[in-house]
Amino acid sequence: MSVTFHVPQDAAALAVGADAVAEAIRIEAGKRGIAARIIRNGSRGMLWLEPLVEVATPEGRMAFGPVEAEDVPALFDAGMAEGRGGLGPTEEIPFLKAQTRFTFARCGVIAPLSLSDYAAMDGWKGLARAITLPPAEIVDEVTRSGLRGRGGAGFPTGIKWKTVLEAKADRKYIVANADEGDSGTFADRMLMEGDPFHLIEGMAIAGMAVGATHGYLYTRSEYPHAIAVMEAAIGLARDAGFLGPSVMGSGRAFDMEIRTGAGAYVCGEETALLESIEGKRGQVRAKPPLPAHEGLFGRPTVINNILSLTAVPFILDKGAAAYAEVGFGRSRGTMPIQLAGNLRHGGLFEVGFGITLGELVNEIGGGTMTGRPVKAVQVGGPLGAYFPPALFDTPFDYEAFTKAGGLIGHGGVVVFDDTVDMVQQARFAMDFCAVESCGKCTPCRIGSTRGVETIDKIAAGRDVAANLQLVEDLCETMKFGSLCALGGFTPYPVLSALHHFPDDFVARQTAQAAE
Amino acid sequence: MTARDSIDLERLGAIIAAHGHMPGPTLPTLHAIQEAFGFIPEAAIQMIADAENRSRAEIHGVVTFYHDFRQAPAGRHVVKVCRAEACQAMGGEAVAKRISSRLGLDFGETAADGGVTLENVYCLGLCATAPSAMVDERLCGRLTPDKAERIVAETLS
Numbered sequence: 001m002s003v004t005f006h007v008p009q010d011a012a013a014l015a016v017g018a019d020a021v022a023e024a025i026r027i028e029a030g031k032r033g034i035a036a037r038i039i040r041n042g043s044r045g046m047l048w049l050e051p052l053v054e055v056a057t058p059e060g061r062m063a064f065g066p067v068e069a070e071d072v073p074a075l076f077d078a079g080m081a082e083g084r085g086g087l088g089p090t091e092e093i094p095f096l097k098a099q100t101r102f103t104f105a106r107c108g109v110i111a112p113l114s115l116s117d118y119a120a121m122d123g124w125k126g127l128a129r130a131i132t133l134p135p136a137e138i139v140d141e142v143t144r145s146g147l148r149g150r151g152g153a154g155f156p157t158g159i160k161w162k163t164v165l166e167a168k169a170d171r172k173y174i175v176a177n178a179d180e181g182d183s184g185t186f187a188d189r190m191l192m193e194g195d196p197f198h199l200i201e202g203m204a205i206a207g208m209a210v211g212a213t214h215g216y217l218y219t220r221s222e223y224p225h226a227i228a229v230m231e232a233a234i235g236l237a238r239d240a241g242f243l244g245p246s247v248m249g250s251g252r253a254f255d256m257e258i259r260t261g262a263g264a265y266v267c268g269e270e271t272a273l274l275e276s277i278e279g280k281r282g283q284v285r286a287k288p289p290l291p292a293h294e295g296l297f298g299r300p301t302v303i304n305n306i307l308s309l310t311a312v313p314f315i316l317d318k319g320a321a322a323y324a325e326v327g328f329g330r331s332r333g334t335m336p337i338q339l340a341g342n343l344r345h346g347g348l349f350e351v352g353f354g355i356t357l358g359e360l361v362n363e364i365g366g367g368t369m370t371g372r373p374v375k376a377v378q379v380g381g382p383l384g385a386y387f388p389p390a391l392f393d394t395p396f397d398y399e400a401f402t403k404a405g406g407l408i409g410h411g412g413v414v415v416f417d418d419t420v421d422m423v424q425q426a427r428f429a430m431d432f433c434a435v436e437s438c439g440k441c442t443p444c445r446i447g448s449t450r451g452v453e454t455i456d457k458i459a460a461g462r463d464v465a466a467n468l469q470l471v472e473d474l475c476e477t478m479k480f481g482s483l484c485a486l487g488g489f490t491p492y493p494v495l496s497a498l499h500h501f502p503d504d505f506v507a508r509q510t511a512q513a514a515e
Numbered sequence: 516m517t518a519r520d521s522i523d524l525e526r527l528g529a530i531i532a533a534h535g536h537m538p539g540p541t542l543p544t545l546h547a548i549q550e551a552f553g554f555i556p557e558a559a560i561q562m563i564a565d566a567e568n569r570s571r572a573e574i575h576g577v578v579t580f581y582h583d584f585r586q587a588p589a590g591r592h593v594v595k596v597c598r599a600e601a602c603q604a605m606g607g608e609a610v611a612k613r614i615s616s617r618l619g620l621d622f623g624e625t626a627a628d629g630g631v632t633l634e635n636v637y638c639l640g641l642c643a644t645a646p647s648a649m650v651d652e653r654l655c656g657r658l659t660p661d662k663a664e665r666i667v668a669e670t671l672s
Contacts, residue, residue, distance in 0.1 A: 012641045015656030047643035183599030186640040221583050222639055260546060262581030265637060279541025281580040297538060339643065341604030346643030369605070378600055414642065416604045432637065
């Protein structure tokens, strides 16, 4: 008999032994005379189940996980090759069933580099429609969808595109920002590894919309697997006519290439990223001019996050209304939220805006892996605020998070149990800023180092009240005196730690008084 | 003879020339040089500056800005341990401490015999299978101090 097995080759699955599992399946199937076809797909995003093996059956794909290589013979004994003995149908797993997957619909399902798999699941439909439309109508569709920048700033994507469309220039560029440096985020990586043509389609649509003929995908050197998949996908798409001088036979040109960063967090900031592609130090530019007017190599440039660009094919294919129908307030559509850190069910959860932080952590995430109470949840990466459980009713929405003194950023949610020391987390935020500062703005460059020193004094119980005031003042200066989010937002984790978890800080004072 | 003395200038020149046609060739050139030589040789800075018609100071500025570019060769093995928040939340600091003490190195150091370099990394994007590390090309997730020590020992043996 012949059986199809799906074993992810997503980096997170590889990190927990997916290659060994694939090899064990090949060997075990051979011993039993089963003709095994092993497909290396991306991840479904249920990362606590990785390596998640799926077996194709007439009733659909059946899930097994987490599988270890040494479990494989016993799993075969229990009927794995017939789809028995595991978690049942993958699509019925509550974590997956509860999602609204617009952007990640194919991720983990298809073989990442199969053009036929991609086309069979609505691939290229958005682009096929875009090439029939005048540029202004593509832009209008995106504007009406309500899509906002998924990198964190939440700026309306359609308005950004309109600005570039209306700019006059001999050349325009599309830049895809996959410099996903926030701890707790991995959506860009998963998408590039699991559904690479999707990003190519999104970039090509952007090119058609604004009249740009060349695109750059800027990603991280820490993502070698994603780079390899994207390189291969670009080659295949070009050979098949989806990239090149006449995209899908439209007579309109668009091509793209990858640029790899070199370990600088600040290059995720859009103007630093442009400097980096140009071969310079990744230092932030003052705005104006906006990149939409004078961006890469001085030309009008659309620079969008991967999750913004990959929302676009759905919008063009199904229409703006289908996208905008989902969401909350002014945050329309879905957000691929990444649940990470100390959680039982960590992974990628794509859902319409409006779900509360508490639902994400306690219901979807299943509470802490360690079984201890949740103490703090950092949302939005190293520049995001720490939320206490008291704020768990905050809905996942740009405006609601701003109002609660935080940000949603790129959608990363990192959970900590009650063993975390918030003084150390505040210190880490300052230290990270000091290490990664590009050096352009004094409050960020110097302030972060002074911040580390001052928090060290607090940790040692020295003049706690006066030093806390000093940290507050310093944060104020950084917030208003820095050009970009690195210096400007480092106060979020620091001040939220201080304001929501005062006991951790005051304990130092008491300890000192007791001496 | 050390790696520094034995730089093949012809090969270096060929790598720089091969990237000359690109818009913004500097980072791709530096990545290719580091791939070939294991670090950015001193001689490369002037050669890139000449090729791109930029100042030596500018190129030096680029090389030293980015954490990835090395000005001296790394050890034969490179161990990168994630120190960012998601890994911290899952006991990453205990993993980092164990690896550091097993190797007898602080983060950022290379062993005197050139056997291994220990580095921080701020996020490998494996945040739901934390704590994570990268040992040479191998990604490692769900680490415990014991598991990390075993992997490092296997790699070095």
